[in-house]
Amino acid sequence: MSDLKLKTLTLGCKVNQYETELVREGLVRGGYRDADSTESADVCVVNTCTVTNEGDSKSRQAIRRLAKDNPNSRIVVMGCYATRAPDELKQLPNVSEVVTDKREIPDLLGRMGVIDIPDGISRFGDRHRAYVKVQDGCLLRCSFCIIPYVRPEMYSRPSGEIVEEVRRLAENGFREIVLTGIHLGHYGVDLNKGKPKADWVRLAQLMEMLSRIEADFRIRLSSIEATEVTRELIEVMAKYPDKICPHLHISMQSGSDSVLRRMRRRWGSQRFVDRCKLLQDSLDKPAISTDIIVGFPGETEAEFQETCQVSEKVGFSKIHIFPFSARRGTPAAEMPDQIPGDIKADRRARLAEVEDRAREAYFRSLVGDKLDVLIEAEDRNNPQLATGTSCRYAQVFCDRSQVEIGQRYQVRIAQAQSHGLVGSLESSI
Numbered sequence: 001m002s003d004l005k006l007k008t009l010t011l012g013c014k015v016n017q018y019e020t021e022l023v024r025e026g027l028v029r030g031g032y033r034d035a036d037s038t039e040s041a042d043v044c045v046v047n048t049c050t051v052t053n054e055g056d057s058k059s060r061q062a063i064r065r066l067a068k069d070n071p072n073s074r075i076v077v078m079g080c081y082a083t084r085a086p087d088e089l090k091q092l093p094n095v096s097e098v099v100t101d102k103r104e105i106p107d108l109l110g111r112m113g114v115i116d117i118p119d120g121i122s123r124f125g126d127r128h129r130a131y132v133k134v135q136d137g138c139l140l141r142c143s144f145c146i147i148p149y150v151r152p153e154m155y156s157r158p159s160g161e162i163v164e165e166v167r168r169l170a171e172n173g174f175r176e177i178v179l180t181g182i183h184l185g186h187y188g189v190d191l192n193k194g195k196p197k198a199d200w201v202r203l204a205q206l207m208e209m210l211s212r213i214e215a216d217f218r219i220r221l222s223s224i225e226a227t228e229v230t231r232e233l234i235e236v237m238a239k240y241p242d243k244i245c246p247h248l249h250i251s252m253q254s255g256s257d258s259v260l261r262r263m264r265r266r267w268g269s270q271r272f273v274d275r276c277k278l279l280q281d282s283l284d285k286p287a288i289s290t291d292i293i294v295g296f297p298g299e300t301e302a303e304f305q306e307t308c309q310v311s312e313k314v315g316f317s318k319i320h321i322f323p324f325s326a327r328r329g330t331p332a333a334e335m336p337d338q339i340p341g342d343i344k345a346d347r348r349a350r351l352a353e354v355e356d357r358a359r360e361a362y363f364r365s366l367v368g369d370k371l372d373v374l375i376e377a378e379d380r381n382n383p384q385l386a387t388g389t390s391c392r393y394a395q396v397f398c399d400r401s402q403v404e405i406g407q408r409y410q411v412r413i414a415q416a417q418s419h420g421l422v423g424s425l426e427s428s429i
Contacts, residue, residue: 004042005035007073009066011059012049014180014222016079018133019102020047021121023078023109030114041070043112048079048089050146052325056081060092067093078102083150084329102136102151120165122172128376128406129389130174131222134162134206135181135188142253143264144293144324144332151182156191159201163209170215175374175408176245176389177210178220185228204232211240216408216429218372218391220245223291226252226267229275234282242372245391247287247317248279255310256303259296262335269310276314285365287392289318294351295344296324297335304347311354317362317393319355321348356418363394363416370426371396373411375403387420395420 006027010020023045028034035041044066049055059081066075077089078099086098099108106117124130137154138147166177181187188202203221210219229250237244250272254260257268279286292307311319323344326333372391378400379385386400390411398411402425411423 004032005039006032006043006045007035007041007066007070008045008047009062010047011055011062012047012051012079014131014178015133015136015182016047016049018121018131018180019078019105020045021124021131022118023047023105025121025123026105026109026114026118027112029116029118030109030112041066041073044070044073044075044094046075046077046079048077048081050079050081050084050150052327054325056085060089063089063092063095067095070094076108078105078108080147080150084146103153119161120168122165122168124169124174128174128374129176129178129220130169131178131180132162132165132169133157133181134179135184135186138183139186140183140266141264143262143335144296144327144330146327146330147182149329154183154186154190156187156189158191159188159206159209162206163213166210166217166219167213167215170213170217173406175217175406176220177217178222179206179210180222183225184222185224202232203228204230204236207233207236207244208239211236211243218243218245218374218408220393221248223249223251226250226272226275229279231278234279237286238282241284245372245393246283246285247289247391247393249289249291250276252290252310253293254296254299254303255292255307256299257306259299259303259307262298263293263296263332269306273310273313285362285369285392287317287362287394288314289320289393290314290316291320291322292351293322293324294347295339297332297339298337299324299339299347304351308351308354311351312358315358315362316355317359319351319358321351321355323348360416360418363421366392366394366413366421367416368413370410370412371421371423372408372429373398373423374408375405377405390421397422398425 008024048059074096075094076097082098083100135156137151192200255269373388373396375388379387385397386403390396408429410426412426413421413423415422
């Protein structure tokens with residue numbers, strides 16, 4: 001088995017990227033090796049995305065391309081598209097197996113000859129940050145989202161298993177650990193059933209456990225819902241400022257209450273603003289990023305303006321802007337008053353201008369501050385500079401000769417630019 005060659009390909013979210021790495025690590029442990037760019041693989045693993053129709057299309061294209069470039073390969077397909085439409089994928093060239101449930105991964109590895117099944121990862125490719133999946137499944141039914149239909153079973157990993165995995169990754173040189181899940185803020189809900197509240201382990205308690213690990217790394221949370229930005233979570237973030245990044249990605253989707261109701265979201269815009277304000281009042285200049293959909297069915301100009309106003313009020317450091325894309329199988333796809341593409345494009349551009357102003361104002365507020373920066377690469381445009389990501393999720397540039405790729409440093413910010421910060425080295429961490 002030692003000469004079996006492997007290729008993996010991931011489409012979609014951080015959870016998918018983690019799950020692909022888990023499968024890859026198991027197969028390498030079982031004797032497979034990564035094929036180089038000139039080799040044809042014996043096995044290809046494709047982790048698919050189905051969050052949009054485009055995700056389906058890209059997944060199919062990727063499988064066909066792998067089959068063409070690796071004509072003798074077995075292609076194993078997993079991911080959300082595999083769960084939603086396995087029969088479609090079975091028809092594609094070289095597809096030998098479709099995994100419809102991520103909980104089948106240990107069985108998949110066993111069928112492929114792996115005896116020592118991993119319960120977590122120890123590497124994450126050649127990156128300097130690693131994603132760790134702590135939770136899966138979503139019980140919500142937002143009207144635009146297909147994910148609850150393909151990942152409906154909510155479950156959380158045991159906290160002890162996560163602590164050991166994070167410790168292992170930190171010992172292997174990963175300086176940032178990003179906790180991720182399909183509904184991250186619901187971590188522990190299933191594990192706590194039937195237990196007294198004093199014994200509950202939710203996201204805040206998990207963060208506390210991870211923050212106590214004695215190793216050189218920092219923790220960042222991926223996307224979270226506004227209602228899950230609890231006082232307990234904020235208190236833990238404030239308690240461990242050197243361990244937990246002062247940054248939350250809080251998914252808003254819209255700043256209009258009427259649009260939020262059509263989206264079947266669980267809160268109104270004022271509650272969202274209040275949670276962001278609580279975070280900003282409790283931490284030192286926290287970064288808040290978000291997702292916003294423009295052009296949701298029936299969105300009027302007045303409703304769009306409400307989204308712009310809320311965005312300005314919060315002062316996001318980053319907005320991921322998505323023109324609404326009708327996803328087959330979701331209620332929103334069947335709603336009347338679908339918005340024309342030119343109007344969605346116009347609103348996307350105008351919201352991007354709001355984002356630019358808010359980001360630049362936030363960046364200016366950081367001038368003179370020391371930031372914890374993970375150096376990740378040499379700047380492609382100027383080899384005399386290195387670039388990295390700060391704890392506040394802003395790109396930072398500094399003198400390449402003073403830093404080592406993959407390490408963390410305290411960098412004093414001297415200048416704010418439109419898409420990043422420029423600073424000078426203060427000390428290593």
